[in-house]
Amino acid sequence: MSIYDDLPLDRVCHAPLTPLRFLDRAEQYFADRTSVVSGEIALTWRETAARCRRLASALARRGVGPGDTVSVLAPNGLAIYEAHFGVPMTGAVLNAVNTRLEPETVAYILAHCEAKVLLVDTEFSELARQALATLAHPPLVVDIADPGGPGGARIGSIEYEDLLAEGDPAFRSAQPSSELQPITLGYTSGTTGKPKGVVYDHRNAFVESLGNMLALGVSGRPRLVWVVPIFHANGWCYLWPMAGVGATNILVRKPSGGAILGLIARHGATHVFGAPVIAQMIAQVPAAERPVLSHKVRMLTAGAPPTAAQFLALEQMGIDLDQGYGLSEVWGPAIFREPQEEWAAMAPAERAALKVRQGIPNLVLDSAIVADPLTLEPVPRDGATLGEVMFRGNVVMRGYLKNPEATREAFAGGYFHSGDLAVWHPDGAIELKDRSKDIIISGGENISSIEIENAICAHPHVLSAAVVGVPSARWGESPFAFVEIRDGVALDAAELEAHCRARLASFKVPCGFAFGPIPKTATGKVQKFLLRQQARENAA
Structure with missing residues (x-):
């Protein structure tokens, strides 16, 4: 025992860390500032806070609480933004699903996380319908009819705005009993096997939120354009803290x-x-x-x-x-x-x-x-x-x-x-x-595909490049490049090879080039497993 051990933790000086406090701060100090702009809709922080509480209240009335999962299949818009506060206000866990996945993977995610509710934008209703059709215990489905979207069939039992109308704007948020209580569940975008469910808790979210704001040097009155899909790592964990400083969030759907x-x-x-x-x-x-x-x-x-x-x-x-x-x-x-x-x-x-x-x-x-x-x-x-x-x-x-x-x-x-x-x-x-799986080993030398991609992209006619290894009878592996070029210009393999030879060691120069669109995930990652298949076909 020491002289400091008789100081017990008290709620006056200790509370579980949670990013939900950032919304409370926005409402208290920046109530009349513009909070969210989505298409032609603009809301204040007073309105956003009330809508988040309505969502939480409506979900709670339908039995959603701690330990439950609420999934969202939607692009950037009011629903996915508000769900980041409204869902954890009930004590439940938010699962934001990548809209570019195929039905089988969406079905796997919904079943794996035991989703109790699915909010789905009508643009992706067919994707959701196919996924839900395979589930033994499908969740409650809520349609999101975003006026800024292209529309689509309604497959749910209620529309999002109608769900909010059921809720109480004075709902008392269920603050986490422990900062280690889960807050979100995301899924890896692996190219082999089933995606893995990544669990975060309220402490994770709070700590990362503060670190991110410091790293970006956020100050004053930020106004940010959200082009990154919010479903990706929950908006890179910037969505919550930007509320805390009363930022204006301009959501880009397409x-x-x-x-x-x-x-x-x-x-x-x-x-x-x-x-x-x-x-x-x-x-x-x-x-x-x-x-x-x-x-x-x-x-x-x-x-x-x-x-x-x-x-x-x-x-x-x-x-x-x-x-x-x-x-x-x-x-x-x-x-x-x-x-x-x-x-x-x-x-x-x-x-x-x-x-x-x-x-x-x-x-x-x-x-x-x-x-x-x-x-x-x-x-x-x-x-x-x-x-x-x-x-x-x-x-x-x-x-x-x-x-x-x-x-x-x-x-x-x-x-x-x-x-x-x-x-x-x-x-x-x-x-x-x-x-580690993408490093190219040629003649015993480790070759970085990123180094070659940077060299190719230095050509003024190149938009982007992706390099993968292909089998080589002599070297074991050799680099092969996929290249997207700018509209209205011409570029052939001979010119690009000469460009590379001026910038790279000879063993790093691609053995071949293919021109055309490069497949990417919704978050901008190149799908190199597809390119490896194409490269092998080209080599054959």
């Missing part, structure tokens, strides 16, 4: 480069969230069609490594492109490449080369290392030695739902194993080189 720039100009947006493919969309907008931005804009991208060309293109438009790196199991971005003062004096190309490095850990992350995956010994900070990125701390998921074996494997040795290979620079910045 993005285009011109539309995004128009929203930035119209609303005076300070921030944009979107995958690298969104940065590419913005950069493609012809100069004559771009609005003049009278203020600096900061764009956060994650989900796939951006190229130096994307950094340069947006910088010329007055948009500072920053990147975060992480995985579904660490709330999306957990490592940030924060701008450094000394970069301002550098040439643009030199600055972009530094920006492509993924960066340093979020302030609230206990540890992020690059280490030998077997010994867990950190690699030298020499910018050359490959190791696996590993995480430990309060922002790491609680574990995989109903899958203790996968959780133990992911947490082996006391770190979460990302499966991403990287080098560690002397300044502490982590730079991704590849997924």
Whole structure:
């Protein structure tokens, strides 16, 4: 015993951490500010808070409570935004489902998480109908008839706005009895096997929320354009804390480069969230069609490594492109490449080369290392030695739902194993080189597909590139490149090969090129497993 041990915890000085408090703060101090803009609809924080309580009340009246799961199958809009507060207000767990999944996977997710309610946007009613048809115990289905959407069949027993009308705007939120109570469930977008359910608790969400705001340097009165699908890592865990500072959230249902720039100009947006493919969309907008931005804009991208060309293109438009790196199991971005003062004096190309490095850990992350995956010994900070990125701390998921074996494997040795290979620079910045399964081994040499992709994207006619390994009788494996080119220009394999030879060692130059659309997930990740199949077919 010590002289400090007789001070018991009291509710005056201790309460479970939860991001639900951020909505309370928004309502108390920013009630008349615009909270959410979705299409032609604009709400205040007073209205948003009342709608979230109505949702919670209506769900509670239908028997939803702690331990239950409420799933949402919807693009960015009022329903998925409000569900992030309304569902956990009941004590239940929110499961946001990727709208680009096939019916079999959606069915698996709904059955695996034992969804009690499914909110589904009518645009995706057919997807939901096919998934629900296979379930032995289907959930209550609520239609979301978003006036900004294309419409679609109604397959539920009630419409979302009618559900809200049943609820009490004075509903008392069921604050978590413990900060370790689950708040959300997401599913990995793995390319093999069944997706794994990633469970987060209220503490995870609160801690990551604060770290993210610090990493992005949020201050003043932010106005942000949400292009990243909110279903991806719950809006990269920015949705909750942005409420706490009274931000204005402009929700983009279906993005285009011109539309995004128009929203930035119209609303005076300070921030944009979107995958690298969104940065590419913005950069493609012809100069004559771009609005003049009278203020600096900061764009956060994650989900796939951006190229130096994307950094340069947006910088010329007055948009500072920053990147975060992480995985579904660490709330999306957990490592940030924060701008450094000394970069301002550098040439643009030199600055972009530094920006492509993924960066340093979020302030609230206990540890992020690059280490030998077997010994867990950190690699030298020499910018050359490959190791696996590993995480430990309060922002790491609680574990995989109903899958203790996968959780133990992911947490082996006391770190979460990302499966991403990287080098560690002397300044502490982590730079991704590849997924462990995507590294190309040619003639005994490890080749980073990202390095080759960056070299290809330096060509002015290239929009994006993806490189995979293909079997080689001589070298074991050789790199093969898939390339998307800009509209209205011509580019052939010979010219692109010469371009690569001027920038890469000879063994890194792709053995072949294929031109056309590159398949990506809803969050901008290239589906390399599909490209490997295509590359093998081309080689055959």
